[in-house]
Amino acid sequence: MTDPLAACRDVTRRFGDHLAVDRVSLAVQPGEIVGLLGANGAGKTTLLRMLLGLLPVTAGEVRLFGEPPSRTTRRRIGYVPQGLGLYDDLTPLENLRFSQAVFRSPLGALPADLARETLPVGRLPLGTQRRVAFAQALAHRPDLLILDEPTSGVGPLVRARLWDVLRDASDGGAGVLVTTHYMEEAEECDRLVIMADGRVVAEGKLSDILRGERVAVVDAPDWPGALTALEEKGMTPALVGRTLRVVGSSPAEVEQALAGRECTVREAPATLEERFVQIASVGVSGAS
Amino acid sequence: MWAMVVKEFRQLRRDKRTLAMMIVLPVMLLVIFGYAASFDVSKISALVIGPQAASYAKQLHSPFDPVRAVPGESVAQAKKDLQSGTVSIVFVADEHSIRALIDGADLFTARAAEAAIGRAASPRALLAQLLAAMPPGHVLLVPTASLPPKVQVLYNPGLKTDVVMVPGLAGVILVFIGTLIASLGVVRERQAGTLEQLAVMPLSPWDVLIGKIAPYFIVAALDLFIVLICGMLLFGVPMHGSVPLLMAGALLFLFVTLSIGVLISSVSQNQGQAIQLAMMTILPQILLSGLIFPLGSMAAGVRWIAYILPLTYFVEISRAVMLRGAPFADLLAPFGFLAALGAVSVTLATLRFRRLLSPSPLRARRAGARSLS
Numbered sequence: 001m002t003d004p005l006a007a008c009r010d011v012t013r014r015f016g017d018h019l020a021v022d023r024v025s026l027a028v029q030p031g032e033i034v035g036l037l038g039a040n041g042a043g044k045t046t047l048l049r050m051l052l053g054l055l056p057v058t059a060g061e062v063r064l065f066g067e068p069p070s071r072t073t074r075r076r077i078g079y080v081p082q083g084l085g086l087y088d089d090l091t092p093l094e095n096l097r098f099s100q101a102v103f104r105s106p107l108g109a110l111p112a113d114l115a116r117e118t119l120p121v122g123r124l125p126l127g128t129q130r131r132v133a134f135a136q137a138l139a140h141r142p143d144l145l146i147l148d149e150p151t152s153g154v155g156p157l158v159r160a161r162l163w164d165v166l167r168d169a170s171d172g173g174a175g176v177l178v179t180t181h182y183m184e185e186a187e188e189c190d191r192l193v194i195m196a197d198g199r200v201v202a203e204g205k206l207s208d209i210l211r212g213e214r215v216a217v218v219d220a221p222d223w224p225g226a227l228t229a230l231e232e233k234g235m236t237p238a239l240v241g242r243t244l245r246v247v248g249s250s251p252a253e254v255e256q257a258l259a260g261r262e263c264t265v266r267e268a269p270a271t272l273e274e275r276f277v278q279i280a281s282v283g284v285s286g287a288s
Numbered sequence: 289m290w291a292m293v294v295k296e297f298r299q300l301r302r303d304k305r306t307l308a309m310m311i312v313l314p315v316m317l318l319v320i321f322g323y324a325a326s327f328d329v330s331k332i333s334a335l336v337i338g339p340q341a342a343s344y345a346k347q348l349h350s351p352f353d354p355v356r357a358v359p360g361e362s363v364a365q366a367k368k369d370l371q372s373g374t375v376s377i378v379f380v381a382d383e384h385s386i387r388a389l390i391d392g393a394d395l396f397t398a399r400a401a402e403a404a405i406g407r408a409a410s411p412r413a414l415l416a417q418l419l420a421a422m423p424p425g426h427v428l429l430v431p432t433a434s435l436p437p438k439v440q441v442l443y444n445p446g447l448k449t450d451v452v453m454v455p456g457l458a459g460v461i462l463v464f465i466g467t468l469i470a471s472l473g474v475v476r477e478r479q480a481g482t483l484e485q486l487a488v489m490p491l492s493p494w495d496v497l498i499g500k501i502a503p504y505f506i507v508a509a510l511d512l513f514i515v516l517i518c519g520m521l522l523f524g525v526p527m528h529g530s531v532p533l534l535m536a537g538a539l540l541f542l543f544v545t546l547s548i549g550v551l552i553s554s555v556s557q558n559q560g561q562a563i564q565l566a567m568m569t570i571l572p573q574i575l576l577s578g579l580i581f582p583l584g585s586m587a588a589g590v591r592w593i594a595y596i597l598p599l600t601y602f603v604e605i606s607r608a609v610m611l612r613g614a615p616f617a618d619l620l621a622p623f624g625f626l627a628a629l630g631a632v633s634v635t636l637a638t639l640r641f642r643r644l645l646s647p648s649p650l651r652a653r654r655a656g657a658r659s660l661s
Binding site for chain 2: 052053054071072074075077079081082083084085086087088089090094097098099101102103120
């Protein structure tokens with residue numbers, strides 16, 4: 001079996017007393033999109049920075065293309081940081097030219113509308129900026145794409161277009177490691193790694209993560225009262241429209257908690273977001 | 289490396305304010321400093337009091353101007369005039385003696401007044417007066433050995449301050465422009481988040497360092513050329529030595545200055561810190577480089593600080609080449625020290641860039657080895 005494009009084994013990172021990443025292991029194979037999920041502060045960005053060689057590990061091992069991060073491995077990586085890493089005072093084409101000159105790759109295709117753009121990147125809408133960052137990261141045809149919340153702050157249409165770009169890259173054999181907190185994006189990934197408090201709390205395909213998990217769905221005319229009653233019983237109901245969805249409790253338990261109230265309780269498959277909340281709230285003890 | 293240089297040039301071209309500052313400010317500073325930074329006192333306001341005031345006032349010449357004779361004014365009142373600053377010197381012309389009261393708080397004017405009085409009262413001046421007063425046909429025998437030597441000032445015959453200051457001022461301007469602007473280069477990348485992007489690109493620390501320095505080096509070299517031409521045209525600063533030798537010294541000095549600027553930038557977390565650090569290196573250079581105060585008159589401990597400042601050597605080189613026409617053989621020491629400072633600053637900057645741009649692989653590998661063992 002070939003080496004994974006990116007791998008980390010038992011990687012730990014401390015900042016003083018704070019344990020940011022705790023014995024995390026993951027791997028990204030060619031043609032695979034791996035989604036790294038977690039709340040803010042879960043350790044996703046720290047993990048990416050260690051993978052890229054931007055941050056030394058406190059313990060553990062990081063490998064890119066079978067070797068430690070180095071200038072050689074950088075040639076094969078495309079990176080989109082949270083802040084995009086574009087020069088605000090240069091046009092999209094000038095940004096791309098700089099990147100291609102550094103990577104010594106032929107001038108790749110920039111979407112026509114971006115290539116014609118004469119305004120500096122800093123004066124373009126965020127969605128356009130993100131498209132430029134994607135084009136720049138892909139221009140040298142990297143074997144591994146690492147993206148840190150790449151679609152944050154853009155509308156659904158631009159997000160869909162960016163994901164088309166990622167899917168094309170992975171179809172072409174590139175491995176993709178992407179952090180996100182958008183559940184609809186996570187569903188686009190081939191495999192998910194969920195982090196909480198610096199640790200991996202769940203990992204696998206979407207179906208593995210959901211593993212037939214179901215939620216109790218409550219329809220009640222007096223939904224505020226039902227919500228209060230469920231919370232008083234220590235349950236974690238979520239309000240969707242005027243429907244309450246309760247993760248981690250069976251319909252029988254919910255019916256019992258709402259005894260005497262006018263309501264109907266049924267069961268439905270859990271969404272990824274619900275499963276994520278469940279895993280993250282259970283934390284390390286709930287790791288699969 | 290070339291990609292970095294082109295990128296930096298593009299950014300500099302778009303940053304009109306910085307570009308204007310780099311081109312216009314040096315000339316402006318030269319004109320302002322050149323005219324303001326002068327220790328020459330051309331006019332000293334004088335008051336003459338006492339019974340012989342009117343006749344003595346007529347004997348006073350430049351630099352005593354204007355000269356006001358008030359025979360009836362008392363010494364006490366004249367001191368009040370000195371105290372209020374309306375005059376810089378008071379001559380008390382009694383029947384048989386003249387004495388002068390000088391405002392010592394105004395140091396340069398006081399020294400100029402003292403020197404002018406000394407010149408007027410020198411044996412040679414008195415002898416000239418005596419010879420002029422002698423009737424024709426009379427001979428005066430004076431042993432020449434008893435007279436003080438006849439002075440001939442070389443390289444700056446008029447002892448003009450601006451002639452001495454302008455070559456050094458070119459260095460001060462380059463320190464300002466070079467250190468300040470270069471010190472913001474990496475900090476801007478850090479604050480914009482592009483430093484991280486550079487760190488994951490296959491760029492060596494050297495690529496980034498040279499890329500950062502090169503555009504400023506070219507613009508500052510142009511500045512230097514403009515400043516020196518303006519200095520020669522506006523202030524009549526001579527160029528007795530070799531222009532290529534001066535340019536070699538200036539470019540070496542510029543390289544050191546920019547390296548220090550980039551080093552400052554690489555250790556600063558934000559632009560405020562970078563400017564503070566830059567000022568901490570600029571001010572000692574202006575005060576201790578020998579540009580204003582002679583190195584020889586400094587306390588030994590302070591003089592050693594001056595010897596690690598690049599401007600000290602540029603001032604020495606520029607004055608020696610421009611004013612004295614010194615050849616390279618006479619300037620081996622300042623060139624050598626400047627080269628050594630350049631080597632130190634560029635090595636430190638490179639090490640710092642290495643840390644910034646490739647911080648972890650080695651330590652990651654060590655940590656990896658520990659975890660595997």
